[in-house]
Amino acid sequence: MNTKLKRDFIKICSDGYKQGWHERNGGNLSYRMKDEEVKEVKAELNEDSEWKEIGTEVPSLANEYFMVTGSGKYFRNVELDFEDNVCIIKLNEDGTKYKIVYGLVNGGRPTSELPSHLMNLEVIKNRNEDLRVVYHAHPCNVVALSFVLPLDEEIFTREIWEMETECPIVFPKGIGVVPWMVPGGKDIGIKTSEIMKEKDVALWAHHGMFVCGRDFDEAFGLMHTVEKSAEILVKVMSITNEKLNTIRPQDFRDLQEPFNVTLDEKFLYEKSSKKIGEK
Numbered sequence: 001m002n003t004k005l006k007r008d009f010i011k012i013c014s015d016g017y018k019q020g021w022h023e024r025n026g027g028n029l030s031y032r033m034k035d036e037e038v039k040e041v042k043a044e045l046n047e048d049s050e051w052k053e054i055g056t057e058v059p060s061l062a063n064e065y066f067m068v069t070g071s072g073k074y075f076r077n078v079e080l081d082f083e084d085n086v087c088i089i090k091l092n093e094d095g096t097k098y099k100i101v102y103g104l105v106n107g108g109r110p111t112s113e114l115p116s117h118l119m120n121l122e123v124i125k126n127r128n129e130d131l132r133v134v135y136h137a138h139p140c141n142v143v144a145l146s147f148v149l150p151l152d153e154e155i156f157t158r159e160i161w162e163m164e165t166e167c168p169i170v171f172p173k174g175i176g177v178v179p180w181m182v183p184g185g186k187d188i189g190i191k192t193s194e195i196m197k198e199k200d201v202a203l204w205a206h207h208g209m210f211v212c213g214r215d216f217d218e219a220f221g222l223m224h225t226v227e228k229s230a231e232i233l234v235k236v237m238s239i240t241n242e243k244l245n246t247i248r249p250q251d252f253r254d255l256q257e258p259f260n261v262t263l264d265e266k267f268l269y270e271k272s273s274k275k276i277g278e279k
């Protein structure tokens, strides 16, 4: 296989690894393929493989094809041996089963987070047909903040937004927060996809982040923007727990017109405390 899609998939895996977001097998990636991308590789697909249970139902994704990282596979190795680490799966006619039609040539299965990926891919497709990428990574700073900021989407979003002017423009719907949960199953997939019905970013407390996008650049850029802001906040908090200066609610409101974004007023509360993480 030698397609642009394969090259782009490899690039985000390598870029994420170089950022330090993918220790060992940490993180996973999925992409809902376009019809023309499936046609391009059709001759290389093996449709005789056996159907397996997804562990959830995603009827809006019935019969579609996805490029997905393998479970236990290292992002670092994707560029070295794509066919060993990545697969293409096809879903059955009611979106309850999948089969591997390409890749994972030395055995294995798609990511253990497949239920979360597919449930997210389903809700974002229903939001906008062009949204095709779901990306999960383990970036240090945002995970660190999940230990010290309240696990409240209003506070989390506001504190991250205040760290970089770009933030409300890049993710105007804010960050949804999933409290610590057992990863790898349907339950965490339900919680995450409830957030992704509206937002492009979900934090998994003490674990990592899920983001979505129309393409790999957008998904990577979103992960990078949130993590960069989280890094600035970690630096600020290592100096002080009170800010002398910051971006204020009216400043955020003033961004809306020139950047054509609408910000939910719930994130723009007047603070009665100067302490980071307090309302």
Ligand code: 13P
Residues within 6 Å of the ligand: 025, 026, 027, 028, 069, 070, 071, 072, 073, 110, 111, 112, 113, 136, 183, 184
């Ligand atoms: P997988 O190797 O199964 O993709 O799991 C990695 C991970 O980050 C789980 O949340």
Ligand code: ZN
Residues within 6 Å of the ligand: 026, 027, 136, 137, 138, 183, 207, 208
């Ligand atoms: Zn993870």
